[in-house]
Amino acid sequence: MKHYIGIDLGGTNIAAGLVTETGEMHYQCSTPTGANRATDEILADMAAVASLCRRSAGLAPEDICSIGIGVPGAVNDALGKVYFTANLDWEDLPLSRLMRERTGIETHLANDADCAALGEVIAGGAAGYDSAVMVTIGTGIGGGFIADRKIFRGWSGVGTEPGHMPLIYGGELCGCGCRGCFETYASATALIRQTRNAMRAHPDSLLWEVCPELGLVNAKTPFDAALRGDEVSIRLLDQYEEYLAAGIGGIINLSRPHCVIIGGGVSNQGETLLAPLREKLKKYCYASKYITPPPVIKAQLGNDAGIIGAALQAL
Amino acid sequence: MKHYIGIDLGGTNIAAGLVTETGEMHYQCSTPTGANRATDEILADMAAVASLCRRSAGLAPEDICSIGIGVPGAVNDALGKVYFTANLDWEDLPLSRLMRERTGIETHLANDADCAALGEVIAGGAAGYDSAVMVTIGTGIGGGFIADRKIFRGWSGVGTEPGHMPLIYGGELCGCGCRGCFETYASATALIRQTRNAMRAHPDSLLWEVCPELGLVNAKTPFDAALRGDEVSIRLLDQYEEYLAAGIGGIINLSRPHCVIIGGGVSNQGETLLAPLREKLKKYCYASKYITPPPVIKAQLGNDAGIIGAALQAL
Numbered sequence: 001m002k003h004y005i006g007i008d009l010g011g012t013n014i015a016a017g018l019v020t021e022t023g024e025m026h027y028q029c030s031t032p033t034g035a036n037r038a039t040d041e042i043l044a045d046m047a048a049v050a051s052l053c054r055r056s057a058g059l060a061p062e063d064i065c066s067i068g069i070g071v072p073g074a075v076n077d078a079l080g081k082v083y084f085t086a087n088l089d090w091e092d093l094p095l096s097r098l099m100r101e102r103t104g105i106e107t108h109l110a111n112d113a114d115c116a117a118l119g120e121v122i123a124g125g126a127a128g129y130d131s132a133v134m135v136t137i138g139t140g141i142g143g144g145f146i147a148d149r150k151i152f153r154g155w156s157g158v159g160t161e162p163g164h165m166p167l168i169y170g171g172e173l174c175g176c177g178c179r180g181c182f183e184t185y186a187s188a189t190a191l192i193r194q195t196r197n198a199m200r201a202h203p204d205s206l207l208w209e210v211c212p213e214l215g216l217v218n219a220k221t222p223f224d225a226a227l228r229g230d231e232v233s234i235r236l237l238d239q240y241e242e243y244l245a246a247g248i249g250g251i252i253n254l255s256r257p258h259c260v261i262i263g264g265g266v267s268n269q270g271e272t273l274l275a276p277l278r279e280k281l282k283k284y285c286y287a288s289k290y291i292t293p294p295p296v297i298k299a300q301l302g303n304d305a306g307i308i309g310a311a312l313q314a315l
Numbered sequence: 316m317k318h319y320i321g322i323d324l325g326g327t328n329i330a331a332g333l334v335t336e337t338g339e340m341h342y343q344c345s346t347p348t349g350a351n352r353a354t355d356e357i358l359a360d361m362a363a364v365a366s367l368c369r370r371s372a373g374l375a376p377e378d379i380c381s382i383g384i385g386v387p388g389a390v391n392d393a394l395g396k397v398y399f400t401a402n403l404d405w406e407d408l409p410l411s412r413l414m415r416e417r418t419g420i421e422t423h424l425a426n427d428a429d430c431a432a433l434g435e436v437i438a439g440g441a442a443g444y445d446s447a448v449m450v451t452i453g454t455g456i457g458g459g460f461i462a463d464r465k466i467f468r469g470w471s472g473v474g475t476e477p478g479h480m481p482l483i484y485g486g487e488l489c490g491c492g493c494r495g496c497f498e499t500y501a502s503a504t505a506l507i508r509q510t511r512n513a514m515r516a517h518p519d520s521l522l523w524e525v526c527p528e529l530g531l532v533n534a535k536t537p538f539d540a541a542l543r544g545d546e547v548s549i550r551l552l553d554q555y556e557e558y559l560a561a562g563i564g565g566i567i568n569l570s571r572p573h574c575v576i577i578g579g580g581v582s583n584q585g586e587t588l589l590a591p592l593r594e595k596l597k598k599y600c601y602a603s604k605y606i607t608p609p610p611v612i613k614a615q616l617g618n619d620a621g622i623i624g625a626a627l628q629a630l
Contacts, residue, residue, distance in 0.1 A: 074601070074602045074605065074606065083602055083605035083606060084602065084605055091605070092605070130470070131470030131471060145470070147470050153571075154570060154571025154572075155445070155446030155460075155462050155570055155571055155572045155573060156446060156571045156572060156573045156609070157571070158571040158606050159571065160568065160569050160570065160571060161568045161569070161601045162568070162569055164565070164568045164601045165480055165481075165565030165566075165568055165569055166480075166481065166482050166483075166561045166562065166564075166565045166599075167481050167484050168481075168483055168484045168485075168495075169482050169483045169500075169557075169558065169561050170483075176601055176602075177598070178561075178564075178598065178599060180483075185484070242484075243484065246481045246484050246493075247481065249481075249493075250479070250480030250481045250565075251480075251569065253475065253476045253477070253479045253480055254475050254476070254477055254480055254566065254569055254570070255469060255470055255475065255569070256468075256469025256470055256471045256472070256473040256474065256475060257469075257470045257471060258470060258471050283492070283493065284481075284493060286389070286476045286479045286491055287389045287398055287399065287476075287491075290389065290398035290399055290406070290407070291389065291398060291473050294471070
């Protein structure tokens with residue numbers, strides 16, 4: 001049995017696990033990230049959770065094939081470095097070398113959304129598919145391609161960002177500096193913004209009964225109101241799903257994966273979200289009259305996917 | 316020396332060539348497509364030009380490694396079939412089998428833009444690069460990915476259509492049935508439409524001196540007027556280049572190729588087109604502060620690229 005350690009480095013928590021080559025997680029632990037701390041302190045905690053994972057099975061460093069880290073930012077595994085992260089103040093950090101020095105174990109890096117995609121293909125909702133696109137609907141849109149059951153790191157090894165293809169050129173300002181990226185219309189953040197706008201425009205909408213304060217709106221709010229028959233929410237969600245389908249359709253037209261996995265908090269709506277999405281994808285997938293769009297699957301592993309995929313990225 | 320035959324099947328002409336494994340074209344011929352004719356007649360002419368290519372070097376069918384066809388439409392090489400074409404009335408045609416039956420030679424299929432991309436990587440402007448995206452600016456936007464010096468046919472073998480990712484969701488109607496695809500803003504057709512609109516809005520623009528009739532406007536018109544200092548054309552081209560950069564930036568963010576090749580009629584503007592495009596790409600490529608955008612190169616082989624790439628698709 002081969003063992004790998006996966007670390008999902010988040011803005012809030014550092015979550016780690018001991019994972020076998022088949023994607024089973026035998027031990028799991030986590031500690032707060034403390035994102036404002038010095039890099040050295042965060043690295044010490046990452047090494048500590050890795051050590052806990054290793055010792056949980058009584059293993060020596062040489063018994064671990066590799067450590068894999070899922071980073072919330074842009075990385076280059078071949079160079080072993082983090083270009084930058086969204087939540088930590090890291091720039092051009094040689095993270096692979098620093099972790100190897102602290103643990104004695106070879107370390108690999110990938111974007112956290114890429115790791116989640118790999119986890120779902122190896123042990124989750126997309127098990128059995130050779131290639132997949134995963135779209136994680138959260139604060140932003142994370143995305144990852146899996147090809148031949150490996151993370152696709154971009155042809156030049158730089159890492160892909162499907163959330164940052166254009167959807168409405170010149171539209172809403174994106175965190176990346178551009179306007180109108182896919183994630184500015186289809187993330188949970190975008191859905192919350194769209195819901196608040198609808199509430200302002202429709203003071204009589206049931207949305208106000210579901211959530212009496214604009215500040216408390218979350219991505220579940222419009223789904224709950226739609227369930228109670230609120231026409232404003234039904235129209236709003238229909239438009240939201242169009243944005244989602246147009247973006248995913250564009251990704252499919254460029255990459256033609258065997259399946260599409262939808263993850264992140266919004267995916268908890270299950271078929272309420274996915275059934276209309278599948279229907280709308282027929283419009284946005286090129287030549288869908290001849291070429292059946294790929295199946296759209298709900299992610300199954302939740303946060304575990306990121307740890308499992310991080311661990312097995314070097315498999 | 317290994318020999319391959321490449322056929323570039325266009326709406327106007329069937330162009331073919333005898334190509335060596337290093338990408339040299341030793342013989343070339345062409346015949347009108349007659350796109351309205353029966354499929355059998357077109358196939359007979361395709362077999363005839365293939366035969367001319369073969370006999371030009373005194374070769375027997377068994378001396379040819381394979382025939383490769385570049386098709387202006389959606390194909391699946393693994394299934395040997397054409398899903399449909401833009402200019403011919405073909406649907407679900409088993410083209411590989413039909414050509415093999417007529418020529419006795421194994422036949423492969425790819426989209427024509429994919430073939431052009433491969434030709435440029437093997438023998439043209441992108442020689443030496445392992446991966447590339449080619450964007451062909453013509454009636455539409457053709458596009459192709461090359462990975463490890465092979466055509467990327469989509470993870471599931473269906474073929475990619477970079478011209479049909481969204482640029483302005485809900486915008487101009489596209490031939491594919493969607494609204495606002497990349498090609499509806501950045502093709503030569505789009506540039507002509509944008510130029511005509513500018514002429515209607517600015518009766519005093521120099522554009523009217525360069526081209527006194529709206530019906531005669533072509534993609535060169537605004538470049539010629541801009542060269543004479545026409546402010547309307549300079550602004551129009553700046554906006555056009557923004558569209559082009561936003562679309563190509565999205566493709567780069569999804570695929571991270573080693574280089575970008577620009578082909579098609581509009582690419583004849585050379586550095587006039589490419590220098591501002593490179594500058595604008597810094598804005599649209601994710602994290603360009605850390606990750607240098609790939610070089611942008613002008614296609615060099617013209618129509619030969621499609622024949623050479625078609626021929627060598629099975630290399």
